[in-house]
Amino acid sequence: MTAKMFSPALAFALAGFAVSAPAHAQEIERTYSSPTATIASTASVPAGARLVFVSGTVPAPLDPANPNDLGDTRQQTISVLERIKATLEAQGLGLGDLVKLTVFLVGVPELEGRMDSAAMNEVFRTYFGTPEQPNRPTRSTIQIAALGRPGMYVEIEGIAAVAP
Template sequence: MLLRTCPAVLPVILAFAGPAQAQAIERFERHATLPIARTVQVPQTAETLYLSGEVASPIAAAGAHGEAPEFGDTETQTLSVFRKIERTLRDRGYALGDVVKLTVFLVGVPEKSGRLDMDGFTRAYVRYFGTAAQPHLPARSTVQVAGLSQPGYLVEIEATAARSGRAMLGDLARPAPSHD
């Protein structure tokens, strides 16, 4: 509002502000035993994208006699979820290397006496994070849950991505919308 009523203010603000400095996202300390970052620091100037929980796509459709669709084991579902997350990130101009935080929900499986299949999850996870092609590791939490939104789902993952470089004063330089 101030800029619309007093346009001479913008050059003064920009003169004192100096050039906007892009601050890098910093990943500190790889966890001692897991392929994750212990902490990730995102500067205030970064753009942040929050992805809602994503679940696997079916590997086999529901049967004609009412059988539930098949989604595969933990590893198969995790690969499906990461493909979907990667596609969503790409559609928004981000990449897997921009992921700074993952929250992973895993359902226990009978072959692990009702415990989550961390080995299956990890086999899929390390194909996407900490690789030579994509070395960035996110901070991550993994929890076991009793169930997810549909029978057969074993994996749901929420992701937060951030990329640095957005100038904080960029919004000030944009003209105010006209209400004429």
């Protein structure tokens, strides 16, 4: 198309769109299936946003003197989220900047080899969707056969985004 093919009205309308579109596109938008949903259904990240990929994070021992005691799924989820929080803070970010998490859970003996998603979700609700931190990321939770060490039940990786 040549410039002669555009009418002045169309050119004005397109110019207005070009000016107003970036202001709307500067926000990270999340949608939820309900106001009380634990996770977001979608997260839309605008072009030019800074993305930070957080590698799979595993729990620290409950007591450094006993490196094999990692605790149960609940305790491990707290440990992992605290470690992710520290990693993000070192980048000038916070848990509210997470737009996607992938949670890997190993089945536990007390649930006959099924993952303890209830314990993980209980902890998750104390970190996301709270008055102090209202953002909730999208999330996938997957049961896997094992992680790197016996007794390790939780690994979480994530993507954080900051709008330009």
